[in-house]
Amino acid sequence: MAILMDGKQTAEAIRLQIADEVVELKEKGKKIPHLAAILVGHDGASLTYVTHKVKDCEQVGFKSTLLRFDADITEDFLLDQIDKVNDNHDIDGLIVQLPLPEHISVEKVTSRILPQKDVDGFHPSNVGKMVKSQPTFISATPFGIVKLLEHYKIDTKGKHCVVIGRSDIVGTPMSILLSRKTYPGDCTVTLCHSRTPDIAAFTRSADIIVAALGIPEFLKGDMVKEGAVVIDVGITRVPDSSKKSGYSLTGDVKFDEVSPKCSYITPVPGGVGPMTRASLLLNTLLASKKIV
Amino acid sequence: MAILMDGKQTAEAIRLQIADEVVELKEKGKKIPHLAAILVGHDGASLTYVTHKVKDCEQVGFKSTLLRFDADITEDFLLDQIDKVNDNHDIDGLIVQLPLPEHISVEKVTSRILPQKDVDGFHPSNVGKMVKSQPTFISATPFGIVKLLEHYKIDTKGKHCVVIGRSDIVGTPMSILLSRKTYPGDCTVTLCHSRTPDIAAFTRSADIIVAALGIPEFLKGDMVKEGAVVIDVGITRVPDSSKKSGYSLTGDVKFDEVSPKCSYITPVPGGVGPMTRASLLLNTLLASKKIV
Numbered sequence: 001m002a003i004l005m006d007g008k009q010t011a012e013a014i015r016l017q018i019a020d021e022v023v024e025l026k027e028k029g030k031k032i033p034h035l036a037a038i039l040v041g042h043d044g045a046s047l048t049y050v051t052h053k054v055k056d057c058e059q060v061g062f063k064s065t066l067l068r069f070d071a072d073i074t075e076d077f078l079l080d081q082i083d084k085v086n087d088n089h090d091i092d093g094l095i096v097q098l099p100l101p102e103h104i105s106v107e108k109v110t111s112r113i114l115p116q117k118d119v120d121g122f123h124p125s126n127v128g129k130m131v132k133s134q135p136t137f138i139s140a141t142p143f144g145i146v147k148l149l150e151h152y153k154i155d156t157k158g159k160h161c162v163v164i165g166r167s168d169i170v171g172t173p174m175s176i177l178l179s180r181k182t183y184p185g186d187c188t189v190t191l192c193h194s195r196t197p198d199i200a201a202f203t204r205s206a207d208i209i210v211a212a213l214g215i216p217e218f219l220k221g222d223m224v225k226e227g228a229v230v231i232d233v234g235i236t237r238v239p240d241s242s243k244k245s246g247y248s249l250t251g252d253v254k255f256d257e258v259s260p261k262c263s264y265i266t267p268v269p270g271g272v273g274p275m276t277r278a279s280l281l282l283n284t285l286l287a288s289k290k291i292v
Numbered sequence: 293m294a295i296l297m298d299g300k301q302t303a304e305a306i307r308l309q310i311a312d313e314v315v316e317l318k319e320k321g322k323k324i325p326h327l328a329a330i331l332v333g334h335d336g337a338s339l340t341y342v343t344h345k346v347k348d349c350e351q352v353g354f355k356s357t358l359l360r361f362d363a364d365i366t367e368d369f370l371l372d373q374i375d376k377v378n379d380n381h382d383i384d385g386l387i388v389q390l391p392l393p394e395h396i397s398v399e400k401v402t403s404r405i406l407p408q409k410d411v412d413g414f415h416p417s418n419v420g421k422m423v424k425s426q427p428t429f430i431s432a433t434p435f436g437i438v439k440l441l442e443h444y445k446i447d448t449k450g451k452h453c454v455v456i457g458r459s460d461i462v463g464t465p466m467s468i469l470l471s472r473k474t475y476p477g478d479c480t481v482t483l484c485h486s487r488t489p490d491i492a493a494f495t496r497s498a499d500i501i502v503a504a505l506g507i508p509e510f511l512k513g514d515m516v517k518e519g520a521v522v523i524d525v526g527i528t529r530v531p532d533s534s535k536k537s538g539y540s541l542t543g544d545v546k547f548d549e550v551s552p553k554c555s556y557i558t559p560v561p562g563g564v565g566p567m568t569r570a571s572l573l574l575n576t577l578l579a580s581k582k583i584v
Binding site for chain 1: 426
């Protein structure tokens with residue numbers, strides 16, 4: 001039977017450690033880490049995410065600033081606001097909540113944030129540093145997965161890892177990170193995606209599977225070998241009349257079939273999600289220490 | 293029997309095309325592309341490489357500037373020289389020949405070159421743009437391989453590509469490029485390396501193999517399936533008393549065993565090597581057009 005990789009508990013431990021460090025900083029009269037978040041428009045989900053991030057900051061004792069703008073601001077206006085945060089020495093980290101209105105270029109916005117303040121790790125320069133194994137901000141979900149593998153002391157060296165999904169924010173960085181000459185890493189990595197004709201042919205021989213394609217219960221029991229480590233990044237709202245909310249959160253892994261075969265598996269919810277949130281705090285702390 | 297992917301001929305075609313474009317630029321009184329190369333120290337191999345690059349520029353009508361410094365210059369001095377080239381509006385592209393003396397940080401030097409002039413594609417920001425499929429300078433060897441796949445109209449979509457070797461300049465970028473949603477690309481990519489326990493287990497099912505590990509004749513006939521496309525990046529001097537030079541250039545592929553099984557294969561020499569040289573010219577042209 002699989003050991004559950006408890007992201008909630010692991011993230012809580014990380015948060016407590018960060019909170020302790022902030023107390024120490026305060027006692028020594030040092031600068032408190034400060035995260036700024038920009039939210040454009042009034043999308044409900046985006047507002048929820050940003051609110052969580054701000055609340056997470058408060059809980060560990062960070063300062064936070066939420067800048068909200070209407071959906072009809074111009075791109076230039078937003079870029080100016082980013083410049084202002086870049087120039088503000090009190091602010092260590094800046095995130096711009098995505099998606100943005102269609103008339104604003106994500107590429108321009110992402111590249112405008114000072115790499116030293118880019119705690120989302122989306123700036124090309126930070127992505128490149130990750131590829132080159134240089135100190136950098138690793139984006140929150142991959143960073144959270146790395147921390148979870150570390151916490152559970154998962155053996156990765158020489159293992160075959162199959163990553164499903166090649167998104168810029170999860171699948172692609174995950175495939176790069178796990179192939180680097182480091183721990184967790186040193187895996188032989190196969191990156192599968194929508195154009196892979198037979199994903200099961202790869203997952204069946206995998207020691208580690210990272211499912212990040214966003215299709216609920218895609219990974220079935222017969223696609224996984226005995227003893228595999230399975231990381232479920234998916235989190236989709238599936239209608240569920242038995243729940244008060246009317247939906248349940250479903251991962252990319254058919255948990256009841258897959259988990260009996262695994263050595264380790266992440267649950268959904270309570271696996272990768274909380275680790276993602278904790279990672280943003282870790283990156284903000286790194287930014288305030290000017291380590292990256 | 294395999295079709296030879298003739299890098300020499302393909303590179304020559306690219307060079308002729310570039311030369312034609314330069315003639316046109318001259319006729320129109322427009323700016324001629326200009327590459328600057330910095331060589332530190334007196335390593336024979338490095339001097340040969342740089343000399344080739346400068347000669348390649350001359351052949352297609354580019355301007356070129358070779359800056360040579362002694363091995364005992366300070367890091368700061370070198371960084372200042374890079375700044376000067378960055379500020380020189382006549383120079384479109386700058387390369388610093390590697391390796392550098394041990395007291396000079398490759399990381400600092402690479403990051404100091406203006407990304408818009410970084411025709412080697414080594415700057416973290418350019419590497420990150422490659423990951424994100426944004427317009428950028430792709431480093432010369434991967435770019436050359438991409439151009440060769442294009443030239444021979446190799447079908448890549450949905451194919452399983454195994455890359456052997458995870459170097460920053462070949463294996464890693466190759467694995468990233470071929471997994472992107474583009475042509476050539478859309479492959480399911482497996483990146484193998486020194487920590488992969490059984491590389492043959494992966495290569496035997498591969499549709500495309502990129503051998504870039506630097507071990508002469510590593511890829512044997514029994515490691516390749518019928519009909520595979522094999523790209524040989526290796527180029528090692530192996531002692532050979534039958535040659536006047538005393539050595540022969542040997543690839544990572546045991547050609548006599550592997551080629552009868554392939555649909556396409558690159559020879560060594562005359563495969564990837566000439567394409568690498570042509571790619572630097574292509575990047576310099578792109579730089580002069582301010583496309584990246």
